[in-house]
Amino acid sequence: MTQDVERLCRELTSFASKILTTPFTLGYYSYQCAISTGWMGPVSIFGYFVVGSLVNKLLMGPVIPRLVEQEKLEGDFRFKHVQIRVNAEAAAFARAGCVEYARTERRLKSLIATQKELIYQELWLSLGTNTFDYLGGILSYMTIAIPIFSGVYNDLSASELSELISKNAFVSIYLVNCFSQIIDLSSNLCDVAGYTHRIGELVEVMMKIVQEDKDVSPAEEEDGSPQEKPQNGDGVFILDNVTVSTPVSECTLVRDLSLRVSKGNSLLISGETGSGKSSILRVLAGLWKTKQGRVSVHTPFGPHGVLFLPQKSFLSDGSLREQVIYPLKEIYPKSGRMDDERILKSLDMSGLTSLVSRTGGLDQAVNWNWSEVLSPGEIQRLAFSRLFYLQPKYAVLDEASSALSEDAEAELYSHCTQMGMTLISVGHRRSLQEFHHLELRLGPGGQWELRRLRKS
Numbered sequence: 109m110t111q112d113v114e115r116l117c118r119e120l121t122s123f124a125s126k127i128l129t130t131p132f133t134l135g136y137y138s139y140q141c142a143i144s145t146g147w148m149g150p151v152s153i154f155g156y157f158v159v160g161s162l163v164n165k166l167l168m169g170p171v172i173p174r175l176v177e178q179e180k181l182e183g184d185f186r187f188k189h190v191q192i193r194v195n196a197e198a199a200a201f202a203r204a205g206c207v208e209y210a211r212t213e214r215r216l217k218s219l220i221a222t223q224k225e226l227i228y229q230e231l232w233l234s235l236g237t238n239t240f241d242y243l244g245g246i247l248s249y250m251t252i253a254i255p256i257f258s259g260v261y262n263d264l265s266a267s268e269l270s271e272l273i274s275k276n277a278f279v280s281i282y283l284v285n286c287f288s289q290i291i292d293l294s295s296n297l298c299d300v301a302g303y304t305h306r307i308g309e310l311v312e313v314m315m316k317i318v319q320e321d322k323d324v325s326p327a328e329e330e331d332g333s334p335q336e337k338p339q340n341g342d343g344v345f346i347l348d349n350v351t352v353s354t355p356v357s358e359c360t361l362v363r364d365l366s367l368r369v370s371k372g373n374s375l376l377i378s379g380e381t382g383s384g385k386s387s388i389l390r391v392l393a394g395l396w397k398t399k400q401g402r403v404s405v406h407t408p409f410g411p412h413g414v415l416f417l418p419q420k421s422f423l424s425d426g427s428l429r430e431q432v433i434y435p436l437k438e439i440y441p442k443s444g445r446m447d448d449e450r451i452l453k454s455l456d457m458s459g460l461t462s463l464v465s466r467t468g469g470l471d472q473a474v475n476w477n478w479s480e481v482l483s484p485g486e487i488q489r490l491a492f493s494r495l496f497y498l499q500p501k502y503a504v505l506d507e508a509s510s511a512l513s514e515d516a517e518a519e520l521y522s523h524c525t526q527m528g529m530t531l532i533s534v535g536h537r538r539s540l541q542e543f544h545h546l547e548l549r550l551g552p553g554g555q556w557e558l559r560r561l562r563k564s
């Protein structure tokens with residue numbers, strides 16, 4: 109949107125400057141034309157201008173609505189980009205890359221289709237404009253021809269006549285044209301240089317990321333051999349002497365942490381604000397690299413393996429069904445409607461049955477932005493309904509129920525444990541301890557303490 113406004117301001121400035129100078133240019137050249145050709149010259153040029161404008165208006169008719177459509181689609185496409193950028197972490201936790209890629213791609217394709225149509229229509233418009241310009245050059249000779257053949261310049265020699273024609277028709281129009289083209293070209297050149305620079309930066313960053321990914325292969329040991337799968341009960345999340353630091357400032361949050369989380373042994377991570385609780389989850393999800401030590405996760409990330417629920421879940425666009433099954437939309441079975449009962453049950457378990465009537469049904473398209481309309485508590489309940497629907501083996505909950513009351517939180521956690529999920533939770537409330545077997549308490553200066561809350 110900001111870019112659109114900027115572009116509009118630029119167009120308006122150039123338009124305003126042209127509007128201000130055009131009357132003087134027109135007056136001056138009409139006067140010059142009238143001197144050499146009489147009243148016929150300016151009148152025929154103005155007549156030609158009126159005809160040309162009418163033709164131009166006809167050709168411009170279909171271009172304007174298409175241009176408006178293109179602006180809208182461009183806005184939608186940029187909005188989607190911003191939406192992904194703002195919610196990048198939540199989407200990465202949800203392993204929603206494929207869904208978001210498909211949705212963004214869809215918007216890009218419809219934008220490109222509109223742009224193609226626009227280019228086709230603009231071709232006709234520019235053909236019309238160029239023809240108008242070309243015939244305008246001929247007209248300038250015709251206007252000077254009338255006084256010459258009617259005998260006004262009979263007293264001039266051939267060379268003087270030639271000079272007059274050149275002066276009135278060729279030099280003035282051609283030079284003005286040349287100068288305006290050069291000015292247009294230089295502003296285009298500036299735009300191209302700016303875009304090239306920006307794209308160059310993007311390519312550099314992308315190459316750096318690819319190189320970093322090649323350098324660090326998480327599935328391999330330091331000596332290059334693949335990791336061994338853990339035996340039953342060995343641990344699904346293994347942190348071995350791990351030190352976690354913030355990416356840029358390199359401030360150490362957790363020092364030398366060794367920890368194993370196995371099936372049926374839920375872990376609660378607690379500690380003061382900013383102590384690094386969420387950062388441990390970022391490390392587990394592979395979003396942050398560790399400064400030292402090794403992290404192994406022996407179950408696939410995604411809806412049926414490890415599912416992450418952040419404090420504020422990413423609610424993409426779509427119907428209520430799409431919200432609950434997120435991020436499964438693109439691989440949802442054709443017999444999806446058979447699933448209604450399961451979705452409704454998930455909503456019921458998370459206390460959101462009322463949403464069905466509010467939206468007018470599971471598949472009713474809504475014209476609101478989910479994250480703006482739902483309250484923080486409702487957003488968290490909706491995230492839990494995803495969890496109940498997807499039923500992963502492991503659920504990583506980062507203060508996922510912080511906006512709910514203690515009772516509501518306990519109810520949701522009970523459902524999770526009844527479904528047999530192993531939980532890794534970040535939370536502040538003591539009441540959460542009863543749903544976990546281990547507690548990792550983070551202290552200041554990278555210190556930590558691990559204690560058993562109850563037997564598995």
Ligand SMILES: Nc1ncnc2c1ncn2[C@@H]1O[C@H](COP(=O)(O)OP(=O)(O)OP(=O)(O)O)[C@@H](O)[C@H]1O
Pocket residue numbers: 354355356357361379380381382383384385386387388
């Ligand atoms: N992308 C980042 N770059 C630099 N520093 C960061 C980044 N993300 C978080 N931090 C910093 O790392 C520290 C730990 O952040 P983290 O989110 O892990 O805290 P937390 O223990 O989960 O806190 P809270 O209880 O408030 O959620 C904070 O001081 C935070 O400002």
